[in-house]
Every structure is written in C-alpha cells, then in structure tokens.
Amino acid sequence: GQSLEQPSEVTAVEGAIVQINCTYQTSGFYGLSWYQQHDGGAPTFLSYNGLDGLEETGRFSSFLSRSDSYGYLLLQELQMKDSASYFCAVRGNSGNTPLVFGKGTRLSVIA
Amino acid sequence: DGGITQSPKYLFRKEGQNVTLSCEQNLNHDAMYWYRQDPGQGLRLIYYSQIVNDFQKGDIAEGYSVSREKKESFPLTVTSAQKNPTAFYLCASSGPRLGNEQFFGPGTRLTVL
Numbered sequence: 195g196q197s198l199e200q201p202s203e204v205t206a207v208e209g210a211i212v213q214i215n216c217t218y219q220t221s222g223f224y225g226l227s228w229y230q231q232h233d234g235g236a237p238t239f240l241s242y243n244g245l246d247g248l249e250e251t252g253r254f255s256s257f258l259s260r261s262d263s264y265g266y267l268l269l270q271e272l273q274m275k276d277s278a279s280y281f282c283a284v285r286g287n288s289g290n291t292p293l294v295f296g297k298g299t300r301l302s303v304i305a
Numbered sequence: 306d307g308g309i310t311q312s313p314k315y316l317f318r319k320e321g322q323n324v325t326l327s328c329e330q331n332l333n334h335d336a337m338y339w340y341r342q343d344p345g346q347g348l349r350l351i352y353y354s355q356i357v358n359d360f361q362k363g364d365i366a367e368g369y370s371v372s373r374e375k376k377e378s379f380p381l382t383v384t385s386a387q388k389n390p391t392a393f394y395l396c397a398s399s400g401p402r403l404g405n406e407q408f409f410g411p412g413t414r415l416t417v418l
Contacts, residue, residue, distance in 0.1 A: 236409035296347055298347050
C-alpha cells in the first residue's frame with residue numbers, strides 16, 4: 195500500500211518563502227503530485243515530479259528524491275491568496291490507478 | 306468548456322435514506338474516481354472506475370455503491386448502511402498517461418440529519 199506524511203499546519207509571512215515536505219512509502223512509484231485546495235473548493239493540480247529534481251512553475255517549485263522517498267513543495271513570494279491546504283499524492287502501480295493523498299498541510303499566510 | 310460537474314452542491318437527507326450524487330465529465334477520460342473528505346482530513350478513495358461497466362472498491366467502499374454505464378457518468382449512491390455519511394464528496398477523472406493530473410469536480414456537501 196501507500197502512505198504519505200506531511201506537516202499538518204504551516205504559518206508564514208506574506209512575501210516569504212515556505213517549504214512543505216512530504217515523505218512517502220509505496221509498493222510501486224509513478225511520481226509525486228501536489229494539489230492545492232481552498233476552503234470549500236475542489237483540489238487543483240499544482241505540479242508533478244516523475245523523476246528526481248526540481249520542477250518550477252512560476253512562484254511554485256516541487257522537488258523529488260526517489261532514493262529518499264521524499265519531496266517538497268516550495269512557495270515563493272507568498273501571497274494571502276496562497277492560504278489553503280496543500281496535498282501531496284502518489285500513484286501506486288500505473289497511470290490510471292487512483293492517487294493516494296496525504297492528509298494535507300494547512301498553510302496560513304499572515305501579514 | 307471541458308470539465309467535471311457534480312450536482313447538487315449541497316444536499317440534505319434524513320437518516321436512513323439512500324441518496325445518489327451525480328458526476329458527469331466531458332473530458333473524454335476513461336478513469337473516474339470518488340473521494341470522501343472530512344474536516345481537516347485528506348481525501349479517501351471510495352470507488353474508482355478505469356473503464357465503462359467496470360469499477361473497483363477503494364479504501365472506504367462500505368455503505369456506498371456506484372455504476373458506470375456511460376463513459377461520461379459515474380454516480381455514487383450513499384446507502385443507509387453508511388454509518389457516518391455526512392461529508393464532502395469529490396468526483397475526479399484522469400487521462401491515461403503517467404503524470405496526468407486528476408481533474409476534480411466542485412464537490413457535493415452531504416449532510417444527513
């Protein structure tokens with residue numbers, strides 16, 4: 195099976211940088227994804243790492259180390275609208291098997 | 306516009322009643338999923354379907370049922386056997402390639418009174 199661990203809460207100041215870590219245990223591995231969910235809304239896709247290294251998309255970056263079963267999401271130049279829950283997720287066996295989600299990290303951005 | 310629709314947004318039911326949540330997608334995706342989310346929790350998989358007329362149980366399938374008669378539609382029935390049905394229900398779909406994101410519908414918030 196799969197399990198993921200991420201911090202439950204993080205607080206950061208507007209304009210700062212924050213890193214949300216995720217460690218995982220899987221029987222197979224087909225990449226690590228990150229999703230953002232605002233209160234009352236649906237999760238939306240942020241990034242995917244299939245191979246080791248850093249993927250950058252604007253203010254957001256995601257990193258993966260398969261040897262360490264570890265990844266992180268890096269948010270730069272934090273804005274108030276970044277306050278949300280962030281979930282890491284893995285697929286088990288193939289591209290069409292369901293994502294297994296961590297319990298999420300609630301990010302609060304303060305002025 | 307391509308996407309996933311779920312209806313209704315809010316649903317209230319009396320204890321002991323079955324209720325069916327709608328999920329429709331026009332993304333031409335083969336795979337569809339149902340997740341349940343409780344306050345402050347992650348998403349837990351209820352059922353998923355990789356192709357029409359086929360579906361598999363997820364981690365918390367007890368008290369739920371699904372059907373997949375059409376590619377576009379994957380309705381979820383919350384039965385009276387579900388002990389604690391009040392939750393936020395999310396439907397999702399995905400394409401075939403590794404790394405393809407799962408697209409989520411807006412969700413249905415079910416409250417059982």
